[in-house]
Structures are given as structure tokens and as C-alpha cells.
Amino acid sequence: MTAIAKPRKKNVVSGASITSTAPNKPEAQTTSAEDPASGRDMLVPLDKLAISPSNVRKVHHEEGLIELAALIESQGLLQRLSIVADTDGRFDVVAGGRRLRAMQMLAATGHWPKDQPIECKLYAQGQAVQVSLAENSGRQGMHPADQMEAFRRLVEDGLSVAQVAGRFGVSPLTVERRLKLARLAPRFIDLYRADEIEPDQLQALALIDDPAAQEALWDGLSPYDRSAWRIRNAVTEKACSADSRLARFVGLDTYEAEGGSVRRDLFSSPEDLSGVYLDNPTMLQTLAMDKLRGVEMIVKEEGWSWVACSLEADTSAWRRHGRERQSEREPTPEEAESIERLAAEQRKHAEAYDRHQDEGDPDADDYELIEQQLCEALDLADESLMAARAVLQHWAPAQLARAGALVRLDHRGEIVIERGLVRPEDGKATPREAGDATRPDAEAVEPASTRAEFSEKLMRDLTAHRTAALQAALLQNPQVALAALVHRMSETVFSLYGSGDDIVKVAVRVTSDGTFAEEASEYGDSPAATLLGEAETMWGDRLPGNPEALFRWLLAQPQETLLDLLAYCTARSVNAIAARTRTTANHSDALAQALGVDMADWWVPTAGRYLGHVSKTKALEAVREATGVDATQATAGMKKPDLVSYCAAKLEGTRWVPAPLRPCLVSSGLPEAEADD
Structure with a gap:
């Protein structure tokens, strides 16, 4: 343990007695350490210390004890315990109970001996409450910004993240998070100290590595719209979450192996993929489509007239397609015999189950157990019979020639293959398929051959x-x-x-x-x-x-x-x-x-909203409709900007x-x- 500098005179407790270890020099008698009002410095074995009933802090929190124990082990006890003597040769800690519990934790885990000498200051029994109150009052913890910068300085001085974590009893992830915030633009650290920015806003800004870009984003947002959500959304607007269906389908490892850049939110849970952002959604879509096309090639080998693949989870575009049912071929004699046997077995189990339902005694102790066994047997027979009949299902050559298949991703990012789809033009069109007016995704638009009135x-x-x-x-x-x-x-x-x-x-x-x-x-x-x-x-x-x-x-x-x-x-x-x-x-x-x-x-029809985007004829038409006046002659020879200004003035207040x-x-x-x- 790296101990603090020891005073010139120190008393050591041995059992219940106190003996002086320093030379008996005259000047030692006049030091403040010998003043009863200011206490007397001494070393006390750890196993002789206990928390005093006079300690004014009655609420104890376990959080941070491991961190404190690691700090004391690596740095030494930087602040002595305040104690009073007990009648049985032991000592009560009136201030420093949390430090005592952390050191007892070190002794319990074998990091320290149980009789480890502890730096203490002995006070008179009558001073116990006032000393405890004085030390516990007005205490203020270190501001997180100060800890962040301290961690950064330690790393800059040569310590690794793991070493800093070990010395301060925190996880390496905690250190990395503090370092991430410490590398924000100094302006935001100052705002944090002044309580003018929230921690979650800092965490959102930390998604940007460049301090100048951090400040540009902050300044570009309205002062009333700088929430953490807004900042994070602005940073990741064009990115894709690793929890999205495309990312799950492609795989984060595959995306990174192809050179895709990734932005990780250190402040989200390591298991939460929504805190990982893929910065190249175009590459992700390309990789997903390539992977889907690999499945498409396999499905094509089944002999379909066409196979399409889609990354869209929405199937509304395919609603007009008809669907073929699989044909069922004639079973071979062996298959027919097996199916008949399985059907007879299924009927037997079904009859046994029904008989138990009709004749069984619901009050019997084994009624439910028998019912469960019969139900399981019936389910197994059903599954066996269905599996035997499924072998007979197949796509006939005529169906393969007429229909196709769709290979798509569902909303979970899993492959779905829909076989037997018939395009409207390949099958007999139904009245619903024939007209666009009933299509959910159709819009009534002008015929393609008609020139659009507006661009x-x-x-x-x-x-x-x-x-x-x-x-x-x-x-x-x-x-x-x-x-x-x-x-x-x-x-x-x-x-x-x-x-x-x-x-x-x-x-x-x-x-x-x-x-x-x-x-x-x-x-x-x-x-x-x-x-x-x-x-x-x-x-x-x-x-x-x-x-x-x-x-x-x-x-x-x-x-x-x-x-x-x-x-x-x-x-x-x-x-x-x-x-x-x-x-x-x-x-x-x-x-x-x-x-x-x-x-x-x-x-309102301003130049920027309408008049500047249409021809002179359309602008004059608007004036004529709004005012009833044909301004063609009045504007003859005007250039487009002047005519636009003229029409805007005429249209003002007309509600056209x-x-x-x-x-x-x-x-x-x-x-x-x-x-x-």
C-alpha cells in the first residue's frame, strides 16, 4: 500500500495499550498532534476498529465500496479515520465508517492482513458527536467532469485503460465512457460544470469524434431544441441501426469485414444493438441484396417461370398476384400403406382421448395426467400423418411454367419464400385485378399520354x-x-x-x-x-x-x-x-x-412558392382567375422577374x-x- 507521509510522532496500538514509537523530543510535546482538541495521530490494527454508535451517518450505501476499496489498496488511505477509545481496548470510528468498511472488505478478500495498521486520529470520548458531524457536514463529491479529465490525464501519462480501471475499482467500459466524454470539445465540459448541459446530451454529442463537428451540430440546432434525442437523431439520421432487419440479415461482422464504418454509442448497453450505427446504409443494402440473390439462384433451380427478390417487408405491391395451391400426386403403394396405418393410429388416439373426455372422472387424482398423456400421443400421431401426406405435395410442371416465387425479408430480417405466385398478366384477371381503382397502392393519375398541367x-x-x-x-x-x-x-x-x-x-x-x-x-x-x-x-x-x-x-x-x-x-x-x-x-x-x-x-402564391416556377401564361392565368382581369396586354414585353413581381402584387389578398x-x-x-x- 502506498501510505501517506507519516507524522514525526506516531502512537501504535498493541492490544489495549498505546505506546509511543517516536523519540521523546521536547518539540513533540507542543505539536498540534498532542493537542487534545485536535486529536492525536496513531496507528491501530484494522481488527481493533468498529463503527461508533456516535457516528452521525446512519444511512449507508453499498454502491461504490468496491471502487473505494480499490482506491485505498492502490493509493493508500489518504484521509485518517477519526476514532475514540472504547472501554474494552477497542476503538470506535466516529468519522470514516465507509472507508473502514472498504478496508474490512480488503481484509475479507485476502488483499490485506486482518491486523493491517490503519492511520487514525484519536479524540476524546466527549468529542465523538461533534467530530463526526463536522466531517460529514458540507461534504461534496467530485464533479463527474473533474473525474473525466483526471482519467484522461492518467491515460495521457502512460496508464492503460485497464490499469486505470483496476486502480479505481471501476470497469474498463466505465473508464472508456469517461474518456469519451473527456475528449469532447472543452466548451461542453465547461457547460457541464456550469450545469448548462445534461449528461445525456453529452453522451449524444460523443457520437461525433471531431470536436469542431460537435460544436457545429450544437450551434446548428435551435437553443430550444437541443435535446439528447434531437442531437442523436441529427448524428445518426442517415445511419442504420445494427438492430434493423437489414443489419441482422447481413450481420455486423460481414458489414465490417467489407469495410463498412460503424459508430458505437458507448453509453448504451453492450448487448443493445440499437446503440450501434452503420454509417453506410447503401453498402448494407447492397450486401443484403447480394445475400438475397444467392437464395434467389437456389429457388430458380426449382424450375419457376420467374423468381423475384425484395428487401421490402411490405407486401402490398404483391396483393394483385394470384396464388397457386400445391398439387398432390398419387402415393406409391408403400406410401399409401404407411398413410393408412398412420391414419388408423391417429383415429385410435383420437377415440381414446374422446373416450377419456366422456367417461373419465374429472375428480380422479390421475385424470389430468392421463389427459395430458393422451393429448401428447394424439398430437404426435397428427404430426406423423401430416408429414406423410406432405411428401405427396408438389408443384406440377404446368404450375412451375405459369407461376413464380418471391424471395423477401420479413420485418424480423428473416428470409421468406412465397412460391406459386401468379402475375396478373399471366393468369385470368379478376374484376378486382382489372382496374386500378381498387388497388391499395394505386393512384388515379392522368393518362401517360396526356401532357401534365403542372410539373x-x-x-x-x-x-x-x-x-x-x-x-x-x-x-x-x-x-x-x-x-x-x-x-x-x-x-x-x-x-x-x-x-x-x-x-x-x-x-x-x-x-x-x-x-x-x-x-x-x-x-x-x-x-x-x-x-x-x-x-x-x-x-x-x-x-x-x-x-x-x-x-x-x-x-x-x-x-x-x-x-x-x-x-x-x-x-x-x-x-x-x-x-x-x-x-x-x-x-x-x-x-x-x-x-x-x-x-x-x-x-399564398409568392414568387418563391408558385409564380417563379410556372410559365408566364400560367402566372397571368392565376391573376385572371383571382381578379377577373386579363393582364396580358399590361405585361407585354415584361421580363419574367418583373412579370412575377407584378402578378404577386395582383394576387396579394385574393386568397387564390x-x-x-x-x-x-x-x-x-x-x-x-x-x-x-
Whole structure:
């Protein structure tokens, strides 16, 4: 043990007596160590020490004792125990009980002898309580930031992570985590000391290795939107979790062996793959597809007319395909005999089970045991018979020539092979297959031969604004949001799909502000952006910060709060962004109609949002529709920027919106006469 520097005069306890080991020099009599009020330094065997009843600290915590014991073993006892003499030759510790328990732990595990001499300071019995109170009052533990920097200095001085862990009684992972935080930009360490940043925010920032990039991300976020979740999401937005189905399918080792970069969150559980981020999702998808194609080649050898493979877990694109049933060939005489024998055995067990159910005594001690045995025998007979009959199932040559197979991944990342699929064009089309109007994923669009009135880019721009308006209106109307959510669930459960009815993406796939900012011109200045941003900030402040607490928090909320949150989450799932002009009403129109959404309240035809993206003719057409005035002559000879400014001024305050943003009334579903009534 590396002991502290010893005073010039030390008393050593031997049994119940105290003897001086220092020379009896005159100056020793006048040192503070000899002053009864300040205590007297001495060495006491460990097995002579016990916690005093006068020790004011009555609540003892076991946490950190191992760490403290390791510190004392490697560094020595850096602070003496305060003791008073007992009547039986032993000594009571009035201050330092936790240190005493840590040293007793060292003795119990064989690291120290039981009579290890311990640095103590002896006080008079009458001082016990005040000494204990003085040492335990006003104590403040080391700030974690100081420990982080201390660990970093030790490693920089040449100690390994394992050595630091051993000396301070912590795990190597704990040291690595402290070092990770210590390497953050100094600015964040200062913020941590000033209690201006939370530990979970530091942990999220630690996902970035470059201190300059850490600061750039922090400064790029709104001061009101720097939660740990937001930081982590910004860092890993384009990454893929190792717990995703693609990553599980490919395997983390395979991905890394191919050179894929990985970002690990040291602060998540080592067993939690969701804390491992794969930074190259494109490579991951390529590896997954290569692996899936290997299975595809094996399935092709079965003789199918076609084999496709897909990484998508959603099978909606394959709903129009028909399905063939396997044919059953004639059994050979031996197979027929075996099947008949197994069928007879199955009937025998079934009859025995039924007889026990009808005639057995339920009050008998062995009734349930016999029932279980009969049930197990019947199950085994059923399985044997099914296995014998399954051998007869096969795909006939005609089926192989007509049908195909799909090799895909399910939501767990496991391979699913669906055989016997018949493409609509290869089989007899049913009325449902013949028209696009009943397809769940079909949209009524203009015929391909017709020139679109609006460009695809402009259509996405306009419908992005409309989607944002629908979201903002939904969060203000929980009742409609609830109806929209239940509608989406019902159509999924009961397969009641309609054209365009899947705009509420209940999966839930969030249509975020980032999407709107990319698709919708000047989105940040729109009323919808303001409302959605305020709601996001409000819920971000109200919800607990960690996933484990979220469900408990929800359980404690009144229904009104849950409905408001449901409205927000449902609103954020809506995605009605489209690239083509709609020719018939769909569910987004029904939703807009139910919400009373007037896009004139949410969108104005500025140069950046509309006029600068259309031709002069379309811009003048907008003015004519809005004002009834044909400005063709008045704008003759104007350059495009001047004409745009002119039209923007004319349209100001008119509440004009282009056709894609106008309401498309949805039929009530009633007969015409009843609807009129």
C-alpha cells in the first residue's frame, strides 16, 4: 500500500495499550498532534476498529465500496479515520465508517492482513458527536467532469485503460465512457460544470469524434431544441441501426469485414444493438441484396417461370398476384400403406382421448395426467400423418411454367419464400385485378399520354404545403385525428383498401420538417411550420427523456392529454405529397373536408412558392382567375422577374390557390336524392 507521509510522532496500538514509537523530543510535546482538541495521530490494527454508535451517518450505501476499496489498496488511505477509545481496548470510528468498511472488505478478500495498521486520529470520548458531524457536514463529491479529465490525464501519462480501471475499482467500459466524454470539445465540459448541459446530451454529442463537428451540430440546432434525442437523431439520421432487419440479415461482422464504418454509442448497453450505427446504409443494402440473390439462384433451380427478390417487408405491391395451391400426386403403394396405418393410429388416439373426455372422472387424482398423456400421443400421431401426406405435395410442371416465387425479408430480417405466385398478366384477371381503382397502392393519375398541367417538381411542392396544412389542422382536432387513425387500422385489419386511402402512415413513418423543407418552397415561413414547430417543442418538453419512462408517463396521463398527443403523432404521420395531378378525390380530400382546411389560410402564391416556377401564361392565368382581369396586354414585353413581381402584387389578398390546392369534394356515399335532402 502506498501510505501517506507519516507524522514525526506516531502512537501504535498493541492490544489495549498505546505506546509511543517516536523519540521523546521536547518539540513533540507542543505539536498540534498532542493537542487534545485536535486529536492525536496513531496507528491501530484494522481488527481493533468498529463503527461508533456516535457516528452521525446512519444511512449507508453499498454502491461504490468496491471502487473505494480499490482506491485505498492502490493509493493508500489518504484521509485518517477519526476514532475514540472504547472501554474494552477497542476503538470506535466516529468519522470514516465507509472507508473502514472498504478496508474490512480488503481484509475479507485476502488483499490485506486482518491486523493491517490503519492511520487514525484519536479524540476524546466527549468529542465523538461533534467530530463526526463536522466531517460529514458540507461534504461534496467530485464533479463527474473533474473525474473525466483526471482519467484522461492518467491515460495521457502512460496508464492503460485497464490499469486505470483496476486502480479505481471501476470497469474498463466505465473508464472508456469517461474518456469519451473527456475528449469532447472543452466548451461542453465547461457547460457541464456550469450545469448548462445534461449528461445525456453529452453522451449524444460523443457520437461525433471531431470536436469542431460537435460544436457545429450544437450551434446548428435551435437553443430550444437541443435535446439528447434531437442531437442523436441529427448524428445518426442517415445511419442504420445494427438492430434493423437489414443489419441482422447481413450481420455486423460481414458489414465490417467489407469495410463498412460503424459508430458505437458507448453509453448504451453492450448487448443493445440499437446503440450501434452503420454509417453506410447503401453498402448494407447492397450486401443484403447480394445475400438475397444467392437464395434467389437456389429457388430458380426449382424450375419457376420467374423468381423475384425484395428487401421490402411490405407486401402490398404483391396483393394483385394470384396464388397457386400445391398439387398432390398419387402415393406409391408403400406410401399409401404407411398413410393408412398412420391414419388408423391417429383415429385410435383420437377415440381414446374422446373416450377419456366422456367417461373419465374429472375428480380422479390421475385424470389430468392421463389427459395430458393422451393429448401428447394424439398430437404426435397428427404430426406423423401430416408429414406423410406432405411428401405427396408438389408443384406440377404446368404450375412451375405459369407461376413464380418471391424471395423477401420479413420485418424480423428473416428470409421468406412465397412460391406459386401468379402475375396478373399471366393468369385470368379478376374484376378486382382489372382496374386500378381498387388497388391499395394505386393512384388515379392522368393518362401517360396526356401532357401534365403542372410539373412533377411543382406538384410535389404544392402538395407538400397541403400535407403540412393537413398535419397542422389535425393536431388541432384530436377527434378527426382519432377517426383517421382508426380508419387506417380498420382498413389494414379488414383489408378494406381504397384508392389513396393510405395517406395516414400508421407504421409510423414521420413526415418531418426536414421533408417539408426539401419539398415545400419557403416552408419555414408558413403558418403550418409555426404551429407544428410550437407543438414539437411543447411535446418535447413534456415527454420524459428516456424510453423506459415514456410508457409509465403515458399511463399516468388523462385521456385528454393522450388524445392531444395522438392527434400530434397522427398528424405527423400524414404524407399526401404527390408527383402527379389527381383526377379523382382520395382520402386526403376527405380528410381536408372533415377538417375544413382552406389552403388559402395556409398558403399564398409568392414568387418563391408558385409564380417563379410556372410559365408566364400560367402566372397571368392565376391573376385572371383571382381578379377577373386579363393582364396580358399590361405585361407585354415584361421580363419574367418583373412579370412575377407584378402578378404577386395582383394576387396579394385574393386568397387564390392553384387547382392542386383547391378542395375536391368527396361523395357522402348516399343516394343522390338522400344527399340532396
